[in-house]
Amino acid sequence: MNDTGVHDTSMTSTGMNAPQAGLAIDVTSLVREYHLGRGRILRAVDDVSFQVEQGETFGIVGESGSGKTTLARMLLRLVRPTSGSISVLGVDPWHARRSEHASYHRLVQVVFQDPYSSMNPKMRIGSIIAEGVRRAPHPDGVDAEVGRLLELVGLPTRYAELHPHQLSGGQRQRVAIARALAVQPKILVADEPVSALDVSMRGQILNLLMDLQRELGLTVVFISHDLGVVRQMCQRIIVMHRGRIVEQGDPSVIFTSPQQEYTRILVASTPVVPVAP
Ligand SMILES: Nc1ncnc2c1ncn2[C@@H]1O[C@H](COP(=O)(O)OP(=O)(O)OP(=O)(O)O)[C@@H](O)[C@H]1O
Ligand SMILES: [Mg+2]
Numbered sequence: 636m637n638d639t640g641v642h643d644t645s646m647t648s649t650g651m652n653a654p655q656a657g658l659a660i661d662v663t664s665l666v667r668e669y670h671l672g673r674g675r676i677l678r679a680v681d682d683v684s685f686q687v688e689q690g691e692t693f694g695i696v697g698e699s700g701s702g703k704t705t706l707a708r709m710l711l712r713l714v715r716p717t718s719g720s721i722s723v724l725g726v727d728p729w730h731a732r733r734s735e736h737a738s739y740h741r742l743v744q745v746v747f748q749d750p751y752s753s754m755n756p757k758m759r760i761g762s763i764i765a766e767g768v769r770r771a772p773h774p775d776g777v778d779a780e781v782g783r784l785l786e787l788v789g790l791p792t793r794y795a796e797l798h799p800h801q802l803s804g805g806q807r808q809r810v811a812i813a814r815a816l817a818v819q820p821k822i823l824v825a826d827e828p829v830s831a832l833d834v835s836m837r838g839q840i841l842n843l844l845m846d847l848q849r850e851l852g853l854t855v856v857f858i859s860h861d862l863g864v865v866r867q868m869c870q871r872i873i874v875m876h877r878g879r880i881v882e883q884g885d886p887s888v889i890f891t892s893p894q895q896e897y898t899r900i901l902v903a904s905t906p907v908v909p910v911a912p
Contacts, residue, residue, distance in 0.1 A: 657688055657689045658687070658689065658722075658724075659687045659688060659689040659690075659691070659723065659724060659821070659822055659854040660685075660686065660687035660693075660710065660721070660722070660723050660724075660854070660856070661686050661687075661720075661721075661722040662683060662684055662685050662686070662710075662719070662720070662721050662722075663719055663721075664682055664683075664684055664718065664719040664720070665680055665682070665683045665684070665706070665709060665716055665718075665719035665720070665721065666678060666680060666681060666682060666683075666717045666718045666719050667679050667680040667702075667706075667709060667714060667716055667717050678878050679702045679705040680702045680705050680706050680716075680878045681702070681877070681879045682719075683719075683875075683878070683879065684719075684880075685873055685880065685883065687854060687856065687871075688854075689724075689821075689854050690848075690852050690853070690854055691854055691855075691870050691871065692845070692848055692854075692855040692857055692868050692869045692870055693854070693855070693856050693857065693869060693870070693871055693872070693873075694857050694858075694859065694865035694868060694869030694871070694872035694873070694886060695707070695856065695857070695858045695859075695872070695873055695875060696858075696859055696860065696861070696862050696865045696872055696873070696874050696901065697860065697874060697875030697876055697901075698860055698876070698901070699860060700877075701875040701876055701877060702875050702877070702878040702879075703826070703860075703875060704826055706875075707745070707824050707826050707856065707858055710723065710728075710743065710824060710856065711740075711743055711745055711824060712729070712736070712739060712743075715729060716729060723739070723742065723743060723822065724742065724821060724822075726739060726742070728743075737770075740818075741770060741771065741818040741819070741820060742820060742821050742822060743820060743821075743822045743823075743824065744815035744816070744818060744822070744823055744824070745815065745823070745824040745825070745826065746808070746811050746812055746815050746823065746824070746825045746826070746828045747811070747826050747827070747828070748826060748827040748828065748830050748831050749831050750807045750808050750810065751799060751804075751807055754799040754807070754810070754811075755799075756798065756799055756800060757798070758798070759795065759796055759798060760785075760794050760795050760796070760797050760798070760799070760810050761778075761781050761795030761796065763799070763810060764781045764784055764785070764795075764810065764813050764817055765777050765778075765781050765817075766814070766817075767814050767815070767816075767817025767818045768780045768781055768784070768817045770817070770818045771817070771818050771819045780817070781795055781817075782795065784816060784817055785813060787813065787847070788809040788810070788812050788813045788816075788843060788847075789809060789843060790806060790810070790813070794806070803836070804831060804832050804833075804836060805832055805836035805839060808828060808829070808832065808840050809840070812828075812840075812843065812844070812847070816847070816851070820853070821853070822854045822855075822856065823844075823847075823848075823853050823854070823855050823856070824855075824856045824858070825844060825855060825858065826858045827858055827859055827860070828840060828844065828857075829859075829864065830859070830861075837864075841867065841868060844857075844868070845868060855868075857869055861905060862874075862886070862890060862898075862901045862902055862905045863890075863905040865886055866886040866887060866890050869886055870885075870886075871883070871884060871885060871886070872884070872886045872889065874889065874895070874898050874901065876897045881895045881897055881898065882894055882895050882897075882898050889902075890902055890905075
């Protein structure tokens with residue numbers, strides 16, 4: 636146990652608030668409350684602190700309603716924290732100047748569970764990706780960059796001409812990843828990116844994310860209710876329960892010897908997802 640009462644199995648833990656070179660994300664005592672009416676308050680995220688190193692794939696795992704997406708949305712500057720602080724590559728998104736908001740949204744990109752809902756069905760795939768491409772400088776031109784991004788995520792360049800409904804769920808998730816990468820982010824938040832896909836597609840998308848993380852040196856925050864998936868993807872994880880971190884550290888260690896009853900239940904309910912080594 637550390638001084639926050641959270642079981643921590645990480646060997647490299649440097650202390651919760653210590654400044655550290657190479658840090659991508661530094662979250663301290665983060666709280667998000669929702670007022671439910673009649674004076675009732677829900678703490679969706681309750682006093683959460685963690686650090687993510689640059690180039691790391693960091694997992695956030697926990698059952699439905701444990702606060703994972705709320706936490707992600709605060710990092711993405713979509714939901715304002717009730718209290719606590721966030722630093723992303725030295726930038727506090729909630730105290731940044733208005734003129735810095737656009738550059739913050741380029742720095743941190745997101746891939747959601749259901750890419751279809753975030754894609755305009757009338758737009759061609761090429762135009763969807765081009766929207767992001769135009770927000771960053773590309774000396775070879777927009778079309779060339781769209782083609783490069785499609786190839787990067789394993790789709791033929793001719794898919795630029797298609798519409799979202801002509802693609803499978805897995806292919807649409809590849810487009811969502813290409814769209815996120817189009818602005819050349821340093822950090823990619825993936826919120827349940829394979830949960831809506833059938834099992835055969837999951838391994839492919841997980842492998843793609845791992846390849847891209849290595850190739851581009853991205854920092855990835857990977858969110859899942861599935862400890863098995865997180866174990867395959869992440870160097871370090873936090874386990875969330877009712878808004879709080881109950882366990883954190885090396886996912887293999889947590890998987891083989893969970894210290895908390897809640898984590899034991901998560902491990903016991905974990906299906907095995909095939910991912911190539
Ligand atoms: N806008 C909101 N108003 C009120 N309560 C909310 C709001 N957004 C989230 N919550 C509540 O906060 C808690 C955490 O929700 P959150 O979506 O962060 O969980 P999650 O871990 O992402 O769950 P899931 O695995 O189902 O995606 C839940 O109890 C949810 O009902
Ligand atoms: Mg969620």
